[in-house]
Amino acid sequence: MNELPVSTVVAGAGFLAGMVFGAVANKTDFCTMGAISDIVFMEDWRRMRAWLLAIAVAILGTQAMNSAGMIDTSKSIYLTPNFGWLGAVLGGLMFGFGMTMAGGCGNKTLVRIGGGNLKSLVVLLVIGVAAYMTLRGLIAVGRVRMEAVANIDLGSHGLSNQGLPGMLSKLTGLSPTAARWAVAAPLAAGLLLFCFRDPDFRGSPAKVVSGLVIGLMVPAGWWITGVLGNDDFSPTALASFTFIAPIGDSVEYLMTFSGATINFGIGTVGGVIAGSLAAALATGGFRLEGFESANDTLRHLVGAAMMGIGGVLALGCTIGQGLTGMSTLAAGSLLALLSIIGGGVLGLKYLERRSVGGALRAVLVRG
Numbered sequence: 309m310n311e312l313p314v315s316t317v318v319a320g321a322g323f324l325a326g327m328v329f330g331a332v333a334n335k336t337d338f339c340t341m342g343a344i345s346d347i348v349f350m351e352d353w354r355r356m357r358a359w360l361l362a363i364a365v366a367i368l369g370t371q372a373m374n375s376a377g378m379i380d381t382s383k384s385i386y387l388t389p390n391f392g393w394l395g396a397v398l399g400g401l402m403f404g405f406g407m408t409m410a411g412g413c414g415n416k417t418l419v420r421i422g423g424g425n426l427k428s429l430v431v432l433l434v435i436g437v438a439a440y441m442t443l444r445g446l447i448a449v450g451r452v453r454m455e456a457v458a459n460i461d462l463g464s465h466g467l468s469n470q471g472l473p474g475m476l477s478k479l480t481g482l483s484p485t486a487a488r489w490a491v492a493a494p495l496a497a498g499l500l501l502f503c504f505r506d507p508d509f510r511g512s513p514a515k516v517v518s519g520l521v522i523g524l525m526v527p528a529g530w531w532i533t534g535v536l537g538n539d540d541f542s543p544t545a546l547a548s549f550t551f552i553a554p555i556g557d558s559v560e561y562l563m564t565f566s567g568a569t570i571n572f573g574i575g576t577v578g579g580v581i582a583g584s585l586a587a588a589l590a591t592g593g594f595r596l597e598g599f600e601s602a603n604d605t606l607r608h609l610v611g612a613a614m615m616g617i618g619g620v621l622a623l624g625c626t627i628g629q630g631l632t633g634m635s636t637l638a639a640g641s642l643l644a645l646l647s648i649i650g651g652g653v654l655g656l657k658y659l660e661r662r663s664v665g666g667a668l669r670a671v672l673v674r675g
Contacts, residue, residue, distance in 0.1 A: 327579045329576070338358060349656070366527065390470075396647060403622055404652035409608065411427070422584025471637050525549055551625050561574050618651075
């Protein structure tokens with residue numbers, strides 16, 4: 309009997325990991341856009357603390373694997389020497405604004421599909437088309453030209469990549485391993501302290517569990533692609549959880565099954581939907597939901613297109629850059645993450661004020 313191709317094994321493992329992600333996100337309401345909304349409108353930081361806990365866990369797990377030689381995150385897309393600062397800022401702002409228009413980020417869209425939300429199915433299709441257009445289609449021409457003009461080659465400044473540890477090592481002379489933990493340990497410790505010093509968060513077991521489990525999914529993804537997928541003849545590209553480009557790949561795969569190769573990203577997209585569906589059916593949470601009006605439809609379509617384009621420009625979404633990218637300690641990931649949060653706050657204020665000018669004034673005046 310012929311062995312399964314490595315790509316199929318990796319995709320299958322990604323599907324199982326995605327199921328865990330989707331089930332946990334469904335039952336704990338893990339959502340970045342919701343976390344920002346809770347802070348802006350209710351001053352409730354519990355969901356944000358769950359997200360920050362996930363970042364801390366992802367950083368510690370990823371850097372431990374890196375130090376042990378299990379993976380080499382410098383081979384990921386986040387740690388190239390080509391620093392795309394403009395894509396991170398512009399794409400992050402677009403993505404953050406778009407996710408408020410569409411009612412959630414890429415991860416939340418997949419989770420909602422599993423729960424029966426038909427609006428999110430439409431959002432997913434638009435994200436996929438917009439992402440693919442930005443990756444390889446009509447918009448790709450403008451993206452490539454923008455990157456050629458704006459990207460900074462850090463190699464010409466003596467840096468092998470855009471990792472914060474590498475920058476610290478060059479400035480201080482620390483060894484790469486020492487510099488890695490000089491960045492990772494204080495950052496993770498600070499995030500953990502911020503999360504668990506709050507009694508409301510400590511008293512919300514679902515939020516704590518969501519942060520721990522979702523955070524662990526990032527090193528799990530690295531292990532699947534970097535260890536399980538480490539084949540001498542057909543090695544898998546090192547990657548972990550991210551959703552915008554994989555949604556585009558998934559749409560292409562469904563349309564051109566015989567001409568496309570399944571991969572880790574496609575597996576995780578299907579897994580998150582399946583895991584969310586299983587959780588919704590098991591707990592009676594499955595509900596079919598459609599658009600409320602033409603304006604509701606338009607808002608979701610515009611938001612989905614912004615997420616698809618912005619997510620590709622920024623090299624990731626709230627999960628792709630906010631968790632996976634941050635776990636590599638990449639400067640571009642930090643910049644993209646801050647831009648996504650800024651775009652999300654602006655989007656929420658826009659929904660409240662119904663004008664871009666009013667939203668900008670609210671953000672600048674109130675912070």
